[in-house]
Amino acid sequence: AQxxxxxxxxxxxxxAETVTLSCTYDTSESDYYLFWYKQPPSRQMILVIRQxxxxxxxxxxxxxxxxxxxxxxxxxLKISDSQLGDAAMYFCAYRSANAGGTSYGKLTFGQGTILxxxx
Amino acid sequence: EAGVTQSPTHLIKTRGQxxxxxxxxxxxxxxxYWYQQALGLGLQFxxxxxxxxxxxxxxxxxxxxxxxxxxxxxxxxxxxxxxxDSALYLCASSSLLSGTWANExxxxxxxxxxxL
Numbered sequence: 001a002q003x004x005x006x007x008x009x010x011x012x013x014x015x016a017e018t019v020t021l022s023c024t025y026d027t028s029e030s031d032y033y034l035f036w037y038k039q040p041p042s043r044q045m046i047l048v049i050r051q052x053x054x055x056x057x058x059x060x061x062x063x064x065x066x067x068x069x070x071x072x073x074x075x076x077l078k079i080s081d082s083q084l085g086d087a088a089m090y091f092c093a094y095r096s097a098n099a100g101g102t103s104y105g106k107l108t109f110g111q112g113t114i115l116x117x118x119x
Numbered sequence: 120e121a122g123v124t125q126s127p128t129h130l131i132k133t134r135g136q137x138x139x140x141x142x143x144x145x146x147x148x149x150x151x152y153w154y155q156q157a158l159g160l161g162l163q164f165x166x167x168x169x170x171x172x173x174x175x176x177x178x179x180x181x182x183x184x185x186x187x188x189x190x191x192x193x194x195x196x197x198x199x200x201x202x203x204d205s206a207l208y209l210c211a212s213s214s215l216l217s218g219t220w221a222n223e224x225x226x227x228x229x230x231x232x233x234x235l
Contacts, residue, residue, distance in 0.1 A: 046226075
């Protein structure tokens with residue numbers, strides 16, 4: 001079974017600064033997908049960024065980028081030019097690409113990191 | 120385009136009762152997923168339905184069950200409620216239109232279940 005670990009229960013950043021959220025995972029699979037989801041206090045989960053394991057290039061979405069280290073099984077999220085609206089719980093998630101496997105289809109989430117943005 | 124909707128927003132039950140939670144996926148999405156978000160336990164996968172069939176199930180007892188209707192909406196039923204079932208239950212939907220299971224799962228706002 002796969003596991004996802006977020007070792008930072010809480011992080012804080014000043015507005016306009018950069019912050020990096022850490023995520024490590026454990027899997028024996030070679031093909032999978034990794035995601036960062038954001039859950040603001042309103043509770044609605046929103047996809048921030050996605051990475052395919054077979055792609056070496058790190059994904060980028062505007063101010064959000066990842067550092068994907070497949071050999072180290074690390075998938076960190078960098079938020080540049082932080083804004084007050086970035087304050088939320090951030091979840092790292094894993095999804096198997098192995099059709100028919102016991103983990104197929106589901107997202108396996110880390111414990112989450114609460115990000116506070118100070119004005 | 121309407122997002123994933125869930126009802127009710129809040130549900131209060133007592134131990135031993137049954138709870139029914141409902142989810143309507145985004146139009147065109149055939150897959151529905153259920154997750155439990157309990158304090159201290161994080162987000163746990165419960166069930167995945169696609170085209171009316173159960174495709175995968177998480178490590179939960181049989182009293183957690185569900186179904187998917189022909190219009191792709193879904194119900195989650197929790198029988199013989201226990202105090203530890205108190206949690207936020209999130210529903211998500213996705214589509215296979217692009218031919219890959221990597222498709223984003225779009226989440227609903229959740230149903231807060233409280234068991235007294």
